[in-house]
Structures are given as C-alpha cells and as structure tokens.
Amino acid sequence: MRVPILKEGNYLIASIQSSLSDHELLQLMEDLIVQVQRVRAKGVIIDVTVLDIMDSFSTRTLRDIASMIRLRGATTVIVGIQPEVAFAMVQLGLNLGDIYTALDLDEGISLLNSVVGR
C-alpha cells in the first residue's frame, strides 16, 4: 500500500498508516521527492506515529529523504516518534542527524511555520 501524501498549504504531509516494508519506504521516498517540486512545497512532514519499530534501514532512509528534500528546496520534519521507539533508537545508536523532529502533526506544522517563515 502506498503512503498517502496530502497537501496542506505550502506543506506536504506523508502520513504512514501501517508498518512499512523496505520497498514501500523507498516508494515513499520517490513519491516525496517528485511531488515536492511539483506542488512547490516549502516543507514536508512525515508522520511516523504508528511505527512501533525503527530499524537502521528506516532510520537511514528517513535521513536520506530529508537530505534529498533539502536539495529540492524544502524542509523535512519527522513527527510522532513514540517514547519507546525513541529510547530504542538511542540505545541502538541510530540517529536522525540534523533532521527536525516534533511531537505530533500540530507541533510539526508550527515548527515548519517558524523555520520556513510561512
């Protein structure tokens, strides 16, 4: 199943609905980097609330997506990382580098508003 990508103002919102296979994650990456230019988005929010596992592949892919989107002229925010997931990630030494993170969608949008300057 493809991850739905919604447009809201200047932002794209990719809301992950269920745990993703590696292939689906790469599909999401492709969809996002194509769409971000098409709709001239300033910011991208990836909502990972439903993910209860983040392995090294998904962490790296998210990091890659953020870098690619930056090259395409937009800012990425990851929202909705669960406390347990966050804890497991630091324990395993997985990090998201310099990507912005926020508690939930709401926070993500206000973060983008302050970073992108609307």
Next chain:
Amino acid sequence: MNKIMTQKNKNDNRKTPPIPDRPADESTVSLLRELVAHLRENRSKLREEWARRITESQLLTAMTRGEILAEATSVYDNYVEALETGTYEALQAYSRNLSERIIPRGVETHEVIGIVLLLRDVLARSLFAKYRGDFDKLNRILDAYEPAANRIANTVAVGFVQERERIIREQQEAIRELSTPVLQVRERLLILPMIGIIDPQRARQMTEQLLHAIRNNRAKVVVMDITGVAAMDSTVANHLVQTVDAARLLGATVIVTGLSAEIAQTLVTIGVDLTKIITVGDLQGGIEEAERQLGYKVQQVAPQTT
C-alpha cells in the same frame, strides 16, 4: 561404648544412634512433653545463662543488657512454645516482628543465627546435665529435641533474612520512585532534577519516564539539573547524551544545568563529547534560557503590600 563416646563429644558432635525398639511418634511426643516441662521449670536460669553467653560472645552489641534479656525472654518462651505445639507459625511471625525491630539498629545476620544456635547449645547442655545418669534417656531426648531445635533455628534465621530482603526491596523501590520526579514548571517546560548515583538501570528508567512526560505534557523544553549528581564517568555521561538524543527525537530540547567544576573537569579529561548538548551554569539560568526559547518573558512588578 558408642554412648560413652557420644557423651564425651557432646559439645561439638551430638549425633546419636537411632533408637531401635520404640514407635518413634508416640515416644517423641511424650519426650518433647517432658522436655518442655524441664525447660519451663528452669526458665529463668536458662534464660539468664543464654543472655550471659550472648554478651560473652560479643553478639548483639547494638543492644543494651536489659534489652537483650527482654528479647531473650520472649524468644525463649516462643521457642518453648514451638517445641511444645510443633507449629512454627507463631514463631515465624515473632521472628519477623523481631527482625523488623532489630534490623534498623544494625543487627547482622550472623548475630541472629549466632544467638539462636547459642540457645540451642544452652538448652542441650542443660539436658546433658539433667540426664547425666541415664544415657539411654538422654539419647532419646536429644533425638526428639535436635530436629525440632534445628527447625526452629532455621525458621528464625530464614525469617530474619526474608525480612531483611523485604526491607531492602522496599527501600530500593522507594528510592527509585523518589529519585526521578519530572516536574512541569510552565506550560511546555519540564524540569528533571537528578540526585544521587546514576546507574544504568536508573538512567534507563529516568529516560523512559522523561520521554513519557514529554509526550503527556507536550513539552518543548526540558531543563535537566544535575547539581545533585555526585560523580560522573563516561557511562553516566553517555546515558546523559542518550537521554538528550531521545528527547530530541520527540521534538523537545534538553538544557543541562548544574555541572559542577569537578564533573566539568572529569568530562573534559576523559574526552566525552557534550558539544551537542546545551549547558547552562545553574538551574535558574537554565529555566531563564528555556523561557527565552519558549517565548516567555518574566517581568517583575511592584510587590503587593498587604
């Protein structure tokens, strides 16, 4: 021959040969009855002898003579009762109760086991003295007495150790709960005062608690105050970095305050990289910085006169 040897070695090796010709149960009961009568009769003498030997052996040094005698009396009575009834519940409850009273005074496990064994020896000696003339009877009495006495010693010692473990568990629990409060000072601002020694288990628990608090309070900034942390090594520092990273994944910024001069020195010397962590001198400064980040402005107005 065998019996004479038994008597000679009475202090250290009181193993007796089995009695061949009597039905064990009935004789044990009547022998124990006789034994209990003897112990009741000589109560004050044996009790004092026991208390004297406790003091002599330098046991229970934390307690006064009067206290030792008082405890000795009630232990003695419970002991005799357990011998008489053959039930150990009352003794178990008593030993638990006793442990509860004496553990806070620093009484050690070896002391408790020591005094129970002393009582066993004192009583056995009085039996030797009483039945000196009749080896056969002495043997049968000891056959009845020894298993019961050993069982009593066991009960008291186990009761003491269990009570101690229970207290330790309770205290650990209490420390764990007390030591990691996460407090909200303002809307979206939490403080986490860390106190005492941080071991991996505590660090883990603290991080989990903080992450849940961040989500539940929708916090943006957390001030982590480590003024109360006595020492820090690379393990603890790594935990600190992990906590900060995990909080960041939830979209919260962590400000660390209260790094003492010693800790700052240690961290630089052992080469822990804290450059990615925002540090502020003291808790006040940390809260001010957090307020700045959150867009609060605290203003002093003329104090109200009442």
